[in-house]
Amino acid sequence: MTLNLCVLTPNRIVWDSEVKEIILSTNSGQIGILPNHAPIATAVDIGILRICLNDQWITMALMGGFARIGNNEITVLVNDAEKGSDIDPQEAQQTLEIAEANLSKAEGKRQTIEANLALRRARTRVEAINMIS
Amino acid sequence: MSCSNLTMWVPSKPSLSDASSLSFRSFLNPFQLPSHNSPSCSPSRSGTPIHCGLRELRGRIDSVKNTQKITEAMKLVAAAKVRRAQEAVVNGRPFSETLVEVLYNINEQLQTEDIDAPLTNVRPVKKVALVVVTGDRGLCGSFNNSIIKKAEARIAELKGLGLDYTVISVGKKGNTYFLRRPYIPVDKFIEGNTLPTAKEAQAIADDVFSLFVSEEVDKVELLYTKFVSLVKSDPVIHTLLPLSPKGEICDVNGTCVDAAEDEFFRLTTKEGKLTVERDAVRTQTADFSPILQFEQDPVQILDALLPLYLNSQILRALQESLASELAARMSAMSSATDNAMELKKNLSMLYNRERQAKITGEILEIVAGANALT
Structure with a gap:
């Protein structure tokens, strides 16, 4: 039995092929998915x-x-997806630093929400690079 | 050099729209000015006849020729870009189709549950955010103007209802317009790229999301130009948030503040529950497993889905706006090219006539002189 993964973003299809296994970070923690899930x-x-x-x-x-x-069939719908190998490490690190700085100076509820989101995005990108190396 | 007593009226084609002749004129002037210093050669637009010398006429013909070349090139470029914009829409289709399918299925399964997602939260409206999508460049007929006019009309309407408002401006043209008018409160200026991407839509969605969730605004409206066809596009107002059915969004006094021409929502509610309106082109959903389990609470799943839906809505609006802009530029430039062609024809006719008159005059002078000698 083969497992098919399809990762879709509003711009394009990022991934559409057979895979052996995936580990997905969901809202309630990471889950591994094998065939016949x-x-x-x-x-x-x-x-x-x-x-x-x-x-x-x-x-x-x-x-x-x-x-x-x-x-x-796994269908993943996301706003944006980037392969770890496609991310520029320096740029990602810089974005993370900017995001951290922004959060520390955020005032009010709205700015905090925005800064938190940006920080989590930046952190994920950096993590995606570090996993490979 | 004798000035001709011939009069020529440059006819403005009655079939041309106001906007296209406007765009042509504004484009022509910079070319005219340096090559003509004689005041007798006034622009023919005002209806005065052209009294030009031969040399001025030749200059004018050349400048019109140059202008025509440029407008022709711009038209071709716009046409090529329209194709690319269409490709972008096609590329995004698998995503939006799957999203609508999933949303529809989930909603069907969630019919029995009581859902309260923050993005569907309908509050009494005190402040409205207007997202105004304009183009980055001019020379596209009345495209930017009509959407800005629409925004102004909406602002006046909101003022009349005694509601607060703020503007999120997307696109260079809108940015300069609102920057020049400091009395209009602008929350954020966003500059578009040449081709709208998910990142851009995300930036707008983030802003809108935080404004709405932090209860700074109670309603978000998206003003963009809907792409109908290559020759037709309409500026429309589309309620973005809260995700709710058409109408029934009321202000503190209970009067409906929805725009009359508010577009019908794809995501609607049926008897208080979220449903997605079916499209005619909907794909088959029969293969969807009925024994689907939810990993998290339905509320959390909706929380994850609705921002995606919001994003794809914004992206679609951006893409349609770009397509409309390019189509508007294409038609404006094509009528400008037509106009230039006609102008060139008339000018060269005038030029030839005058040249002939001059030659005839010279021959007459020679013959008269020869006659006088004998």
């Missing part, structure tokens, strides 16, 4: 998706969304 629907947090393909692990930074699993 029970059909579930889950919210996907801003976090890392790890894909096992030909005994190699690939990481992908997901920017929050939704996943549907069933019939050995």
Whole structure:
């Protein structure tokens, strides 16, 4: 039995092929998905998706969304997805530092919400790089 | 050099829209000015006949030729870009189709549950945020103007209802417009790229989301130009948040503050529950497993889905706005090219006539001189 993964963003299809296993960060923690998984629907947090393909692990930074699993079909709908190998480490690190600085000077509820979101996105991108190396 | 007593009226084609002749004129002037210093050569637009010398006429013909080349090129560029914009829409289709499908299925399964997601929260409206989507460049007929006018009309309407408002301006043209008018409160200026991407939509969605969730505003409206066809596009107002059915959004006094032409929502509620309106092109959803389990609370799942929906709505609006802009530019430039062609024809006719008159005059002078000698 093969497992099919399809990662969709509003711009394009990021991933659409067979995989061996994936580890998905959901809102209630990470879950591993193997073939013949029970059909579930889950919210996907801003976090890392790890894909096992030909005994190699690939990481992908997901920017929050939704996943549907069933019939050995995984459909992941996210706002944005980036492969770890496509992210520029320096740029990601810089964004993280800026985001951290922004959070510390955020005032009011609204700015805090915005800064927190930005920080989590930046952190995920940095993590996605570090997983490989 | 003799001035011709011929009069020429440059006809403005009655079929041309106001906007296209405008765009042509504004484009022509910079070319005219340096090449003409004689005051007798006034622009023909005002209806005065052209009294030009041969040399001035030649200059004018050249400048019109140059202008025509440029407008022609701009038209072609816009046409190529329209195709790219269409491709972007097609690329985004798998995502939006799956999203609508999933949303529909989840909502069907959630019918029995009591859902209270923050993005569907309908509050009495005290302050409204207007997201105004304009283009980055001019020379596209009345495209930017009409959307800004629409925004102004909406602002006046909100003022009349005694509601507070704030503007989120997207696009360079809108930014300069609102920067020049400091009495309009602007929350954020966002500059668009050449091709709208999910990142851009995300930036707008983040802003709108935090404004709404922090209860700074109680309603978010999106003003953009809807792409109908290559020759037709309409500025529309679309309620973005709260995600709710058409109408029934009331201010403190209970009067409805929805725009009359508010577009019908794809995501609607049926008997108090969220449902998604079916499209004619909806894909089959039969393969969806009925024994689907929810990993989290339905509320959390909706929380994850609705921002996605919000994003895709904004992205679609941006894409439609871009397509409309390019289409508007294409038609404006094509009528400008037509106009230039006609102007060139008339000018060269005038030029030839005058040249002939001059030659005839010279021959007459020679013949008369020869006659006088004999």
